[in-house]
Amino acid sequence: MLELCDVQSGYGETQVLYGMSIKAGPGRVLAILGRNGAGKSTTLKTIMGLLPTKEGSMTFDGKPIPRRPYDIARAGIAYVPETRDIFPSLTVRENLEIASKRFPGGDDGWTMHRVLELFPRLGERMDNGGMQLSGGEQQMLAIARALLMNPRLLILDEPTEGLAPIIVKLIHDKLQDLRTAGLSMVLVEQNFGFATSLADDVVIVSKGQVVWTGTPDAIRADTEAQHRWLGV
Ligand SMILES: Nc1ncnc2c1ncn2[C@@H]1O[C@H](COP(=O)(O)OP(=O)(O)OP(=O)(O)O)[C@@H](O)[C@H]1O
Ligand SMILES: [Mg+2]
Numbered sequence: 728m729l730e731l732c733d734v735q736s737g738y739g740e741t742q743v744l745y746g747m748s749i750k751a752g753p754g755r756v757l758a759i760l761g762r763n764g765a766g767k768s769t770t771l772k773t774i775m776g777l778l779p780t781k782e783g784s785m786t787f788d789g790k791p792i793p794r795r796p797y798d799i800a801r802a803g804i805a806y807v808p809e810t811r812d813i814f815p816s817l818t819v820r821e822n823l824e825i826a827s828k829r830f831p832g833g834d835d836g837w838t839m840h841r842v843l844e845l846f847p848r849l850g851e852r853m854d855n856g857g858m859q860l861s862g863g864e865q866q867m868l869a870i871a872r873a874l875l876m877n878p879r880l881l882i883l884d885e886p887t888e889g890l891a892p893i894i895v896k897l898i899h900d901k902l903q904d905l906r907t908a909g910l911s912m913v914l915v916e917q918n919f920g921f922a923t924s925l926a927d928d929v930v931i932v933s934k935g936q937v938v939w940t941g942t943p944d945a946i947r948a949d950t951e952a953q954h955r956w957l958g959v
Pocket of ligand 2: 769809
């Protein structure tokens with residue numbers, strides 16, 4: 728479904744990715760793990776057209792990933808960045824409407840009604856401004872907004888960062904529901920337990936390259952790799 732092959736990328740003169748190669752399969756969840764500064768967010772930003780690639784190829788369903796954010800969304804890839812990027816001066820309703828109007832799904836697509844069923848809490852906050860939301864509510868809104876774009880692949884950058892354990896659990900359960908429903912996901916996470924319990928496939932990134940590939944069970948059992956690459 729999504730394939731990066733030997734991608735080199737970075738920020739201006741600063742190269743960060745040195746031959747990043749990953750594959751995410753349909754209906755599967757790929758977790759990307761790695762220490763701070765390993766290049767996880769840079770990988771996602773490169774996929775999403777926010778950073779130029781210097782070398783390598785990136786395809787989605789065998790076709791080159793478009794380079795403009797709007798075209799990437801149209802191709803079926805939605806992204807929830809680390810910063811969540813909701814519109815703080817708009818209400819929850821307005822934040823959601825922007826996405827639902829631009830990317831209407833088919834009969835079985837995501838609607839306002841369906842995302843509010845998934846996150847009832849947002850329904851109670853519809854007329855609140857984005858700025859008034861808690862961190863957890865902002866994350867729910869960011870995910871809901873991404874779903875309203877009716878993606879075939881959902882990419883999430885550290886969805887649990889800074890959230891209270893009870894909210895982490897809630898987000899976990901909702902992502903598990905999406906996984907069960909067959910949504911493909913790429914999940915960048917520092918939270919090892921969260922990531923490995925949701926993932927079908929795991930890669931570990933270090934210094935802009937994949938250094939370990941396997942299943943959640945394999946990485947749970949491989950304490951040496953955990954210690955070496957994750958500092959666990
Ligand atoms: N805007 C930027 N300009 C220059 N260098 C950057 C920029 N953003 C990140 N970097 C550098 O790129 C490297 C990889 O950063 P990246 O954000 O991809 O790490 P990460 O794996 O997502 O880490 P974290 O777990 O802390 O989010 C780091 O050395 C970082 O300092
Ligand atoms: Mg990051």
